[in-house]
Amino acid sequence: MNIRNVSLILNRELKSYFSSLTVYIVILMFLLMTGYFFYNLLATFSVVSYQAQTDPMLAKQYQLLNINETVIRPLFGSISIILLLMTPLLTMRLFAEEKKTGTIELLLTFPINDVDVVLGKYLACLVVLLTMVLLTATYPILLVVLGEPEVVPIATGYLGLVLLGAAALSLGIFTSSLTENQIVSASMSFGMLFFFWLISYSVPLVSAGLGQLLSYLSINEHIESMSKGVVDSTDIIYYLCFIALFLFLTLRSLETKRWR
Amino acid sequence: MIEVENLTKEYGEFRAVDNISFTVEKGEILGFLGPNGAGKTTVMRILTCFFPPTKGKVMVAGYNCFEDSLNVRKRIGYLPQRVPLYEDMKVNDYLRFVAAIKGTPGKEVNRKAAKAMDDCGLSEVSNKLISTISGGYRQRVGIAQALVNDPEVLILDEPTVGLDPKQIKEIRNLIKELAGKHTVILSTHILPEVSILCGRVIIINKGKVVAEDRPENLATESAQRMLLRIGGDAQLIGQELSRVGGVKGVEREQASGDANVFTVVLEDEKLGRQGIQAMIERNRFELVEMRLLEVSLEDIFIKLVTKEEA
Structure with missing residues (x-):
């Protein structure tokens, strides 16, 4: 690995991302969707809070007066799903476009290692992801200004979102390396991400041991505890392994291109 | 400078290159001539380490293309056939990027990019996006990126395709100037180009070498x-x-x-x-x-x- 080469690729990819409209539209749509969820959650919260003034039992019954539980946690849940929808759109072009236009031929004959190429491209989409996720921080900041939510679960929740997004990106970059068609790449990442997301739905149907395994494999299970403020090393290890695995597969897929 | 021994490349059942051997001396310009689908591009892609041969040994500048690919790639400049460039970059940014990624030290990147632009007559368009420049300029950007690092070996896949006669002349002069300092392999299907530029020509057809000589010798035999x-x-x-x-x-x-x-x-x-x-x-x-x-x-x-x- 050569840091200079990684940063050269990273810079080029970032310029390429931000010089096209696509990224701005993806970020805009992401913020509109998450903003809509935030608005609804907050509106519900304020209506319930208002009604609870006259009917204290209502709030107690539904435990609705904790802003962390009623607004922030569900918000993280929604953002995580929207993230899974949006990341394939960020990653689909990374290799597919280079293959389509043929620039991959020059890229792979430059004197740089494949690792540098993969890492540079991965870090570039990670920067875009961080931009997207951090822009949503306006919602919790609004809550901190207006109310008194617990800050720690917000911070750990964001850690979870970033890890989840980073994992999704690693899968996306892998599917992009498999094809020269961006739509195919995006469809494959959608499919695989949904598989990793819904895999926990089968838990009740299978034996306990297998169920545990399936829920461990599920990509969404691991942000649950983080959005409650608990950082468990197994969750972090899960995401890091996921990322490492798919970056490794991307590298392999580039190498097999050299063989074909 | 370049040694190719018993090179064979198969794509599945199809044999694109069939047991080709040749050598190129330092400073020589070798012309690669053949009809479409003869295997010219395949040979060039193997020489540039884009993919390995099925069989055979390929040495460029003293390094094995397969075992020592990075060392080979440091010493070559490559212009692929369709001139694939990053359309969303400006000409000067692109050349700076290529110079840097080919290992030019940070301080020299600007100078080398400027020199390549100068050599290829790109100064007028240096601030334009590659997607907006004409085909002739694109081709020249492609040659400039191959030259930018002053490589020992230049591999040019149809370097004058799509240029107007004046540009063709300029590019040919440029390539001629490169001989001596650089070793050049160029493929073409424009035959006069070979007589003008190349000291030696290899004619390949269906993956096999059918003739190899100086262009004037080939002419007298007929x-x-x-x-x-x-x-x-x-x-x-x-x-x-x-x-x-x-x-x-x-x-x-x-x-x-x-x-x-x-x-x-x-x-x-x-x-x-x-x-x-x-x-x-x-x-x-x-x-x-x-x-x-x-x-x-x-x-x-x-x-x-x-x-x-x-």
């Missing part, structure tokens, strides 16, 4: 042809011509003015020439024009390629 314009009864002239000793074949071309036009293939130049002269005098035909045709590389090429197929 049969002589003669153009004749003669007034008179065309059919009679044709019959008489084919009877002359030393004449191998007669072809009647479209008439120009009141003279009939023939191309004659001569087996023995001197005998044929004298025979034709005598025949014309004997029959009192009116001779308008008689000249030897220069053998073009096209003829050799077609001969070699069709012979191979026959």
Whole structure:
């Protein structure tokens, strides 16, 4: 690995991302969707809070007066799903476009290692992801200004979102390396991400041991505890392994291109 | 500088390159000539370490393309066929990027990019997006990126495709200047280009080398042809011509003015020439024009390629 080469690729990819409209539209749509969820959650919260003034039992019954539980946690849940929808759109072009236009031929004959190429491209989409996720921080900041939510679960929740997004990106970059068609790449990442997301739905149907395994494999299970403020090393290890695995597969897929 | 030994490349069942061997000396310009699908690009992609050969050994600048690919790639500049460039970059940004990624130290990146732009006549468009410049400029950006790092070996896949005559001349001069300092392999299907640029030419067809020599040597090996314009009864002239000793074949071309036009293939130049002269005098035909045709590389090429197929 050569840091200079990684940063050269990273810079080029970032310029390429931000010089096209696509990224701005993806970020805009992401913020509109998450903003809509935030608005609804907050509106519900304020209506319930208002009604609870006259009917204290209502709030107690539904435990609705904790802003962390009623607004922030569900918000993280929604953002995580929207993230899974949006990341394939960020990653689909990374290799597919280079293959389509043929620039991959020059890229792979430059004197740089494949690792540098993969890492540079991965870090570039990670920067875009961080931009997207951090822009949503306006919602919790609004809550901190207006109310008194617990800050720690917000911070750990964001850690979870970033890890989840980073994992999704690693899968996306892998599917992009498999094809020269961006739509195919995006469809494959959608499919695989949904598989990793819904895999926990089968838990009740299978034996306990297998169920545990399936829920461990599920990509969404691991942000649950983080959005409650608990950082468990197994969750972090899960995401890091996921990322490492798919970056490794991307590298392999580039190498097999050299063989074909 | 470049050694290729028993190179074979198969795509599944299809054998694109079949047991090719050749060497290129330092400072030489080698022309790679062949019809579409002959395997030129495949050989070039192997030389540039884009993919490995199925069989055979390829050494560039003393390093093995397969085992020591990074060292090879440091020493080559490559212009692929369709000139794939990052369309969303400006010309100068792109050349700076390529210079840096080819290992130019940070301080020199700007200077090298500027020099490459200067050499390839890109100064006017240096601030334009690559997607907006004309085909000729694109081609030159492609050559500039291959040159930017002053590589020992230049591999150019059809470097003059899509240029206008003036640009072609400029690019050819540029390539000629490179010889000596750099070793150049270029592929082309424009035959005069080979005679102008290359010290040596390799003609390949269907993955095999069918000829390898200096362009002028290839030309002399081929049969002589003669153009004749003669007034008179065309059919009679044709019959008489084919009877002359030393004449191998007669072809009647479209008439120009009141003279009939023939191309004659001569087996023995001197005998044929004298025979034709005598025949014309004997029959009192009116001779308008008689000249030897220069053998073009096209003829050799077609001969070699069709012979191979026959």
